[in-house]
Amino acid sequence: MTTSMQRDTRQRRAIRRAFERAARPLSPDEVLEQARRLVPSLGRATVYRNVKSLQVEGWLSEVDIPGGGLRYELAERPPHHYFLCRVCKQAFDVPGCPECVETLGPPGFEAEGHEVTLHGRCADCV
Amino acid sequence: MTTSMQRDTRQRRAIRRAFERAARPLSPDEVLEQARRLVPSLGRATVYRNVKSLQVEGWLSEVDIPGGGLRYELAERPPHHYFLCRVCKQAFDVPGCPECVETLGPPGFEAEGHEVTLHGRCADCV
DNA sequence: ATATGTGCAAACTCTTTGCATGGAG
DNA sequence: CTCCATGCAAAGAGTTTGCACATAT
Secondary structure, eight states, X not given: XXXXXXXXXXXXXXXXXXXXXXXXXXXXXXXXXXXXXXXXXXOXXXXXXXXXXXXXXXXXXXXXXXXXXXXXXXXXXXXXXXXEEXXXXXXXXXXXXXXXXXXXXOTTOEEEEEEEEEEEEOTTTO | OOOOOOSOXXXXXXXXXXXXXXXXXXXXXXXXXXXXXXXXXXXXXXXXXXHHHHHHTTSEEEEEETTTEEEEEETTSOSOEEEEETTTOOEEEEOOOOGGGGGGSOTTOEEEEEEEEEEEEOTTTX
8 A cells, every 4th residue: 555655756756846837637647748758767657656645645636527537736726626628638727616506405415515617618729 | 339229128128217216317337236126137238338329319418426437317307416425425416506607717718518516425324 | 775666567447349149120 | 030239258448556676765
């Protein structure tokens, strides 16, 4: 079981760098592609392991976008939602959060959180 | 390529029955379990093929719930959203749809639709 | 020096596809 | 009787894990 990841390796630095440079949530493949520019020999499993451990440390948060698979982004950001482009398949941040949402739950259900995802075409794909 | 499915088989009837009886979106495994009560020999691939073709016919619609994988439900229902219970992993319908949501998109982005998912504990798991 | 992280390959989960057989029409 | 749909098993996508070797400390 891998949860600690205390050592500062080239691979781990390259993965962190990818997120610091990205303005949007990244999929594991996007992280691999970006980080391989710095460490070409980087393996897929290392990306998965580091993304998982950076999550446990609270540095990354997981974003599950309907129809878009898993993504990750810096955890420090204020609560917000996502826009998935159906043309280029990239995910973007949407600032703000409609307060009204959690009151929708059926009676007797206890809502602890919510996700809102828009989909359509991004500014570059319109 | 399977898209037509014009014959009325025992398997297909059992799969339709499962959805007609369900009050909530069903995962492929839930469909298999329900439909096997009527046709024990039913195979997984048949569920996937029929669910796909019932979708193409417009009888089912696909529901992709963050953290909950793919589900399907009768297409006839009015637009609504979902509640995923983190304890029993079942998905439930949430009536209504906050109008405010699609205006959130960044400028230049064209939103064509949206999903809203609540998560927490359902009435049975509170 | 030594324990931890990496890279590869195999295992796993979920879904799709190829093919011979069973059954709807 | 003729094709189409089924069931099985193998193949794919995405993710996780076991193990020997490399390397940060």
